[in-house]
Amino acid sequence: MRSDWQVGCSALLLWVSAIAWAGPPGGAATAHDGPWFNTKNCKNLEKSWATSSGAYSRDDSTKITCDLQIHICGDVVERSQDVDKSQGCPASLKYKSVPVRVVCCDKWRNGQTAGSQCNGMVDADCDGIPNQDDDEPLTPSQPKAATPAH
Numbered sequence: 001m002r003s004d005w006q007v008g009c010s011a012l013l014l015w016v017s018a019i020a021w022a023g024p025p026g027g028a029a030t031a032h033d034g035p036w037f038n039t040k041n042c043k044n045l046e047k048s049w050a051t052s053s054g055a056y057s058r059d060d061s062t063k064i065t066c067d068l069q070i071h072i073c074g075d076v077v078e079r080s081q082d083v084d085k086s087q088g089c090p091a092s093l094k095y096k097s098v099p100v101r102v103v104c105c106d107k108w109r110n111g112q113t114a115g116s117q118c119n120g121m122v123d124a125d126c127d128g129i130p131n132q133d134d135d136e137p138l139t140p141s142q143p144k145a146a147t148p149a150h
């Protein structure tokens with residue numbers, strides 16, 4: 001079930017807007033994860049959270065702009081995509097698809113400094129897939145190093 005509501009503005013119909021404080025399991029750091037998900041010896045910890053929305057465009061009534069915002073340590077990682085109205089927003093752009101992760105904000109900030117090998121604002125899980133193109137921006141999709149053979 002989806003609860004719908006209309007904004008008074010005729011140009012825009014906003015039908016999904018939510019805040020996720022809890023999400024699917026999968027919050028543990030993995031071997032090929034962003035360094036900010038390693039919380040060992042970190043004092044500045046925060047949980048990530050996400051919002052999502054979709055809006056009809058005044059210019060093209062057949063399209064919806066789907067927007068996902070992931071809030072990490074005061075920053076916002078944003079993904080958006082225009083889709084056909086009949087399809088609705090894909091699951092990958094809904095807040096429920098984004099796991100809540102515990103983030104070391106000091107390491108998150110360090111990633112944005114010059115010389116860092118991975119900037120979370122560009123690639124939040126450091127899997128080499130930029131956030132805009134990553135359907136799972138907080139879950140590494142590809143290992144950075146080859147897995148040893150058995």
Ligand SMILES: [Ca+2]
Nearest residue numbers: 125127129134
């Ligand atoms: Ca990525």
